[in-house]
Amino acid sequence: MDMSNTPSTTVVTYQPTPIQSERAAALRRFNWFYIYTPVLVASLTVLVVLGLLLWNGVGNRNENSRETISAVADLIVILTLIPLTLLCAALPASSLFLFWKARQNHWAPLHKTHVLLWRIDNIASAIQQKVERVANRIVAFFANIGARVAYIITFVKQIINR
16 A cells, blocks of 8 residues: 555644734733632632631730630631622522512513422322321221220120129
């Protein structure tokens, strides 16, 4: 087999246009300025505060250091809970807003849900009715057995007492 006549394959690398290169550079600048730098500054601040807390707790053994440790620990807890509280409140608040907005725009996003809930309610009602009927039969059966046992016991006591 002769390989001299086969065409050679060349790999073409993608070259972005100048506008795409400019957008990519602007995106990199934006990410560094608004995302990476604040995260780095906050992380370094937290590390410095934790380092000072550890140094103050291990290095100094007096009452003032304990108060400082307690205060810094309280600040850490508070500063951690504030964003978590806002994050936990975001889902219910957004759900309420969407329901309110849907009512204003006369949307019916819950129509299928209503039908499903009605079906579930009908099934639950049917089950409840069957349980009440069976429970009444069971209660009547055991009440009847109890009455017969009481009758037999009373009858036997009367025979023995004569």
